[in-house]
Amino acid sequence: MTETPKTASTSALVGRLVRDEVRPHGWRLALAALLMGVVAGGTATNAWLMQPVLDKVFVEKDTTVLGLIAGVILAVALARALASYGQAAIMSEVGMRIVAAIQARLFGHFMRADLAWFHANASGKLISSFLVDAGLLRDAVARALTGLAKDALTVVFLIGLLFWQDWKLASVMVLVLPPALGLTRRFGRRMRKASTRAQEESGTLTALLSEHLQGARMIKAFGLESQAIARTKAAIESRLHNFMKLGRTRAAASPSMEALGYVAVAAVVMYGGAEVIAGRTTPGTFFSFIAALLMAFQPLRSLASMNASLQEGLAAAQRVFAQLDTVPGIRDAADARPLVLGGGAIRFEGVGFTYADGRRALDRIDLDVPAGKTVALVGPSGAGKSTLLNLVPRFYDPDEGRVTIDGQDVRKATLASVRGAIALVSQDTTLFDDSVQANIALGRLGASADEIVAAAKAAAAHDFILGLPKGYDTVIGEGGVALSGGQRQRLAIARAVLKNAPILLLDEATSALDTEAERQVQGALDRLMVGRTTVVVAHRLSTVTGADRICVLDGGRVIESGAHRELLARGGLYARLWALQGAEDGGAQAGQRARA
Ligand SMILES: Nc1ncnc2c1ncn2[C@@H]1O[C@H](COP(=O)(O)OP(=O)(O)OP(=O)(O)O)[C@@H](O)[C@H]1O
Ligand SMILES: [Mg+2]
Numbered sequence: 001m002t003e004t005p006k007t008a009s010t011s012a013l014v015g016r017l018v019r020d021e022v023r024p025h026g027w028r029l030a031l032a033a034l035l036m037g038v039v040a041g042g043t044a045t046n047a048w049l050m051q052p053v054l055d056k057v058f059v060e061k062d063t064t065v066l067g068l069i070a071g072v073i074l075a076v077a078l079a080r081a082l083a084s085y086g087q088a089a090i091m092s093e094v095g096m097r098i099v100a101a102i103q104a105r106l107f108g109h110f111m112r113a114d115l116a117w118f119h120a121n122a123s124g125k126l127i128s129s130f131l132v133d134a135g136l137l138r139d140a141v142a143r144a145l146t147g148l149a150k151d152a153l154t155v156v157f158l159i160g161l162l163f164w165q166d167w168k169l170a171s172v173m174v175l176v177l178p179p180a181l182g183l184t185r186r187f188g189r190r191m192r193k194a195s196t197r198a199q200e201e202s203g204t205l206t207a208l209l210s211e212h213l214q215g216a217r218m219i220k221a222f223g224l225e226s227q228a229i230a231r232t233k234a235a236i237e238s239r240l241h242n243f244m245k246l247g248r249t250r251a252a253a254s255p256s257m258e259a260l261g262y263v264a265v266a267a268v269v270m271y272g273g274a275e276v277i278a279g280r281t282t283p284g285t286f287f288s289f290i291a292a293l294l295m296a297f298q299p300l301r302s303l304a305s306m307n308a309s310l311q312e313g314l315a316a317a318q319r320v321f322a323q324l325d326t327v328p329g330i331r332d333a334a335d336a337r338p339l340v341l342g343g344g345a346i347r348f349e350g351v352g353f354t355y356a357d358g359r360r361a362l363d364r365i366d367l368d369v370p371a372g373k374t375v376a377l378v379g380p381s382g383a384g385k386s387t388l389l390n391l392v393p394r395f396y397d398p399d400e401g402r403v404t405i406d407g408q409d410v411r412k413a414t415l416a417s418v419r420g421a422i423a424l425v426s427q428d429t430t431l432f433d434d435s436v437q438a439n440i441a442l443g444r445l446g447a448s449a450d451e452i453v454a455a456a457k458a459a460a461a462h463d464f465i466l467g468l469p470k471g472y473d474t475v476i477g478e479g480g481v482a483l484s485g486g487q488r489q490r491l492a493i494a495r496a497v498l499k500n501a502p503i504l505l506l507d508e509a510t511s512a513l514d515t516e517a518e519r520q521v522q523g524a525l526d527r528l529m530v531g532r533t534t535v536v537v538a539h540r541l542s543t544v545t546g547a548d549r550i551c552v553l554d555g556g557r558v559i560e561s562g563a564h565r566e567l568l569a570r571g572g573l574y575a576r577l578w579a580l581q582g583a584e585d586g587g588a589q590a591g592q593r594a595r596a
Contacts, residue, residue: 013317021102022141025094029145032094035087036150042080043299044157047292049073051165055284087150095142099134102320106130109323114330115395116356124207129323132202133316136195140313147306151299158296165285165292169272173264173293180260180300184307187253192311194246199315201239208232250308254301261297268293330394331415338417342406343371344502344533346392350401353387353556361387362398363556371406371502374534376544378574379553385537388553389505392535393422405503423496425525426507429488433477436465436491443495451498459494460524461487486517493524504529506536510543518543541578550574 022029049069056065110126162170212219212228219228272289275281346369353362361384369375377385390396391403394410402409410418423443431439440452447455452472456462464487468474474481483491489509496504509525510518522543529536538544545564552560552567552574560572567574 010314013314013321016321017137017141017317021098021137022145024101025097028090028094032087032090032145033149035083035090036146037153038083039080039087039150040153040157042076042083043154043295044161044292045076046073047158047295048161048288049076050288050291051282051284053284054287055282059283087146091142091146094145095138098141099138102134102137103130106134106320106323109326112328112331113326114328115390116329117326120356122203122207124205124210125203127210128199128203128206129319132199133320136199136309136316137313137320140310140316143302143306143309144313147303147310151302151306154299155296155303158292158299161292162289165289166272166275166281169268169275169289172267172271175267176260176264180257180304183256183260184253184304187249187256187304188307188311190249191246191308192315194242194249195312196315198239198242198246199319201235201242205232205235205239208235246312250305253304253308257301257304258297261293261300265290265293330397333412336412336414339405339408339410339413339421341421341502344421345369345371345406346503346533346535347404347407348388348391348401349404351388351391351398351403352400353384353391353396353398361556362391365401365556365558367551367558367561369533369535370548371533372531373548374529374536374546376547376550377535377537377553378539378541378544378550378577379559380577381539383553384556385553386507387556389507389535389537392503392505393419393424421501422503422505423499423501424505424507425489425492425496425509427509429492431477431483431488431491433475435470435473435475436468437472439476439491440494440498443498444500447498452494455494455498456491458497458524458527459490460520461490461494464490484517486514486521489517489521490524493521493528497524497528502532504532504534504536506534506538508537508539510538510540541574541581552577 049072052065052069056062057069107130110130159170162173208231212232219225268290272281272286276283276286346367348365348367351362351365351367352360354360365388367375367388377388379385387396391398392405392410394415397411402411404410405413405418405421432442437449437452440455441447443455444451449472453462456465456472465472465474468476468481476483493509506525510521526546536544536547544550548563549561550564550567551558552572554573560567560570560574562570568578569575
């Protein structure tokens with residue numbers, strides 16, 4: 001089974017973020033930090049300049065100093081502007097690179113995950129995490145770094161200036177620091193919680209959206225439009241609610257810091273004003289002090305909101321890392337070796353399998369599929385046929401017993417070699433938004449155009465492909481020409497032909513088709529099965545009467561097995577199903593004739 005890691009502490013998260021995401025950008029960040037130092041120094045210089053402006057210019061009326069001060073202000077402004085631009089440009093680049101790196105890693109991880117994981121994670125949630133969490137992480141990292149380097153430096157410089165000018169006044173101001181820190185922490189915690197919830201709801205909404213868009217046909221067929229709208233609206237509302245909470249918390253963070261700041265200003269004005277009146281300090285020092293204090297507001301405010309977005313980012317980091325840390329349950333064993341292929345004989349030995357939700361799907365299955373032979377799996381819906389088939393390419397691993405190919409346990413062979421030995425045709429064919437040719441070529445990447453045409457011919461697909469607007473270059477799939485169920489199925493068979501693997505797994509490859517299409521597809525399949533080890537799952541018994549052996553599954557067990565005639569003669573479940581299907585549509589006889 002897939003292993004999911006536990007949640008991490010803040011320091012562990014930050015440590016990992018720095019190690020994995022931030023460190024690769026070290027030299028860029030060092031340069032940005034240097035520039036931020038220039039910005040912070042400029043701000044402090046401007047505050048300090050208030051003192052000579054007042055004391056030398058206004059009080060002493062010194063004109064040479066006036067020109068000098070104006071020049072310094074201009075120079076500082078220019079340096080500050082350039083440095084500010086440089087650091088912002090660097091930080092935004094670093095942020096985007098971090099997002100891109102995380103997304104690339106996440107996608108790689110998605111692609112290597114096992115099927116159980118895909119069942120457990122709705123694709124909408126994954127997409128939302130992929131897009132939104134990566135963005136939140138970028139914002140957090142960029143803001144945290146900017147905050148630490150620029151805002152924190154500015155505050156440190158300004159506070160240094162305050163103490164240097166008048167340490168007694170400065171001490172008054174320090175009194176507001178503890179409540180400020182307390183507030184910051186509280187807002188941070190609230191942000192992280194609200195952000196986690198908001199993100200969960202974004203995932204739910206994305207999932208709803210993709211399900212409803214994909215299920216448009218079914219929704220129309222059942223007249224479910226208003227129900228769908230109501231359901232989605234509720235999700236939108238609930239997400240809105242959370243985002244409003246998030247917004248309110250974020251909005252409250254800076255004004256409350258500001259209010260605290262004015263408490264400090266009031267205290268300083270009271271005490272410092274009295275000192276000036278008493279002649280113990282100059283007006284210049286006093287105003288420079290107030291200027292430094294006011295200038296410290298902006299960076300302090302952004303430090304407060306930085307913590308908020310940092311918490312959002314940490315919540316996102318936790319989700320992203322949790323994804324990255326899940327180890328697929330199905331992966332190459334440490335000592336895995338490539339499968340040594342003979343004829344592709346498959347054996348199930350005492351196989352038992354239980355799904356993650358505790359559903360026992362297979363129980364003590366012993367089944368032999370000799371090389372080059374065809375075994376059919378039949379039985380009622382939910383009997384476990386697809387599950388059994390899925391164990392061969394290791395979509396799942398059995399809990400008990402083992403599955404072997406040519407005598408080798410599939411778990412001890414490399415995944416690539418096992419899956420390379422198998423061609424799978426299932427009921428639903430995935431077509432990508434690409435040309436017909438490219439879609440068939442997925443069977444074997446690098447196949448030549450001639451090989452693709454030959455495969456299409458063998459799959460009885462060539463003629464209908466030529467009838468498409470641009471033949472083999474017609475774009476099909478979601479954004480292209482829609483194909484019928486039978487046409488899709490034949491493309492899937494063409495893929496399997498192209499793959500030319502010794503083992504063929506067919507899971508109800510023809511069940512969705514009408515009689516005519518089924519006849520064509522079945523013909524293509526019959527040609528494909530020659531000389532290959534084949535396991536075929538079929539609902540319509542008429543399609544498997546020619547199999548070397550038929551196994552009847554029920555409730556996760558093989559309850560009957562033998563050739564068609566033997567099973568009929570036995571008068572068990574198979575004979576009953578056969579009689580039922582024959583009575584239903586006369587399809588049994590028709591199918592038999594078609595195959596004869
Ligand atoms: N991903 C899953 N998670 C949990 N249970 C599952 C999953 N897939 C199938 N099952 C359960 O396992 C049992 C066997 O399912 P399976 O798909 O193998 O049946 P089947 O014989 O192929 O049926 P059908 O003929 O309808 O395709 C069923 O009870 C089903 O509900
Ligand atoms: Mg099935």
